[in-house]
Amino acid sequence: MNNEIWVFVQVNGQIIEPTSLQLITKAREIAGERPVVALITETKTMNVETTVKEYGPDKIVTLKDAQFHNASDGEIADALDQVVSDLKPNSLLFPATVLGRSVAPRLQAKLKTGLTADCLDIYFDGDDLVQVKPTYGDDIMCEIICPDVRPQMATIRPNIFKAVKHSTDTEIINYSFAFHPEANIEVLSEIPVINSSANISEAKTVIALGRGANNEKVIEKAEKLAGKLGGMVGVSRPLTDNDEFSHENQIGQSGNTIAPDLLINFGISGAVQYAVGIENAKKVVSINTDAHAPIFGKSDYAFVGDADAFMSALLEQVR
């Protein structure tokens, strides 16, 4: 085992998922003498190393194969298992995105080590990576360590840390590995990702809909309003059961952390599992018929009243 901290760099198409870069900066901040290594899986024609290098990892390890274009989460975990088992890093960080949350536990099981999901902070205590996350309905923070086995693995929420560029000499290693396709998986069609979690995490304006705004008319108006304001529509957990929304639109503990300049909540009660995802929003406006809804405690501006009526009036005002 070496003492390196590795960060898995998620690539969506040609775009680097921003949390990966945030984690490289955080890893450098807590590393001390430990080298920081960016771990990239990509096709042979891609070259995200150039961008990743700007964030100052000491090393970049790339796994290149044409099949990464369509790779399943299991295939990615298999490829990562080969390099991690061989080079034995001390710690391995993943973005807590839809992909990171799927690949990290698959890899953890192969490596027979521990994994802390959805961390909000990390730091070293000696050789132990202390992984900080909310627990008991988010009322308290707990600190988790994995003292007996390595690597120490964690997924970390988007937008907790800032990505900062840093100039350093970065060694680049193209690691040789074997891509093992999973049996019986045939790609029938490809659907481009329009609403990736990276988008809602990065949106500057978010129109968020909850159960109190869950009807076709309001959803249509919300899409219009988001379009006019150059923002995106996000939802609380119940609305992910609608056909038009998925987990990738979900805000909160088991969804996405957002950090917009403006967030407008329509018909959302403000349960702790939702509230934890909006802590970094700069200005929060909430509309709810219940004057005692907890969401108002998290808001800069409150309107007690009907979501549809407020949204219609706002649409009239925004040209």
Ligand SMILES: Cc1cc2nc3c(=O)[nH]c(=O)nc-3n(C[C@H](O)[C@H](O)[C@H](O)COP(=O)(O)OP(=O)(O)OC[C@H]3O[C@@H](n4cnc5c(N)ncnc54)[C@H](O)[C@@H]3O)c2cc1C
């Ligand atoms: C382990 C775990 C993880 C979870 N993760 C998440 C998560 O990531 N994200 C998430 O959102 N939830 C999550 N939840 C669910 C969470 O606990 C809440 O149930 C959920 O956030 C409630 O969504 P809501 O506010 O839309 O609905 P409700 O709590 O039902 O609130 C609806 C609100 O709408 C208001 N209202 C009703 N009619 C109107 C109207 N006409 N106009 C305006 N307001 C109106 C009501 O007063 C009410 O406050 C999780 C739960 C668990 C146990």
